[in-house]
Amino acid sequence: MNVGILAVQGAFIEHEQMLSRLGASCFEIRQKSDLSQSMDGLIIPGGESTVQGKLLRDLGLFVPLKEKIEAGLPVFGTCAGLLLLAKQIENDERRHFATMDIVAVRNAYGRQLGSFSAEAEFDGLGTVPMTFIRAPYIGSVGEAVQVLAVAGDRIVAAKQGSQLVTAFHPELCDDTRVHRYFLDMIRTNQA
Ligand code: GLN
Numbered sequence: 440m441n442v443g444i445l446a447v448q449g450a451f452i453e454h455e456q457m458l459s460r461l462g463a464s465c466f467e468i469r470q471k472s473d474l475s476q477s478m479d480g481l482i483i484p485g486g487e488s489t490v491q492g493k494l495l496r497d498l499g500l501f502v503p504l505k506e507k508i509e510a511g512l513p514v515f516g517t518c519a520g521l522l523l524l525a526k527q528i529e530n531d532e533r534r535h536f537a538t539m540d541i542v543a544v545r546n547a548y549g550r551q552l553g554s555f556s557a558e559a560e561f562d563g564l565g566t567v568p569m570t571f572i573r574a575p576y577i578g579s580v581g582e583a584v585q586v587l588a589v590a591g592d593r594i595v596a597a598k599q600g601s602q603l604v605t606a607f608h609p610e611l612c613d614d615t616r617v618h619r620y621f622l623d624m625i626r627t628n629q630a
Pocket of ligand 1: 484485486487488489517518519520522545546572573574575
């Protein structure tokens with residue numbers, strides 16, 4: 440299994456470390472030529488969705504990656520990655536891949552609560568630790584979307600087919616279960 444990690448901006452190294460702890464191989468996607476190798480899954484890290492969205496377009500990565508996601512490539516977006524996958528962002532006119540039927544709310548917790556930790560139930564995994572950094576949340580989901588976690592009345596993780604998003608950063612915790620969950624999605628996709 441070989442997982443591509445978008446590495447143009449943000450917290451991509453932590454995802455690489457997580458995958459190596461789980462024994463999965465991965466590679467960084469920085470430019471178009473990186474897409475020539477075989478890719479079984481894609482991780483879009485946290486960072487700044489506006490910056491990542493611009494760099495994706497400037498580097499010519501936007502269209503090929505969007506096509507792969509639309510063709511069913513398993514994708515995992517954390518935080519800014521969630522915003523890049525959202526069909527709509529309630530308080531931002533920008534749209535990026537827009538492949539997932541969710542309405543996200545950007546920088547949703549205000550300045551005071553910019554960063555915080557919580558614990559909440561994640562579907563099938565039990566209680567998982569969650570680190571939020573200027574995080575979005577999911578305001579509403581379409582019919583095809585399965586809600587996986589709710590923290591403080593807000594949807595913070597969801598799945599639609601082979602697309603997984605979390606508003607929090609599982610790569611910044613010691614707990615590998617959410618990444619394992621994504622690797623299981625890739626295995627199911629390959630079966
Ligand atoms: N606030 C960032 C954005 O709007 C997301 C924060 C994060 O990825 N930690 O893109």
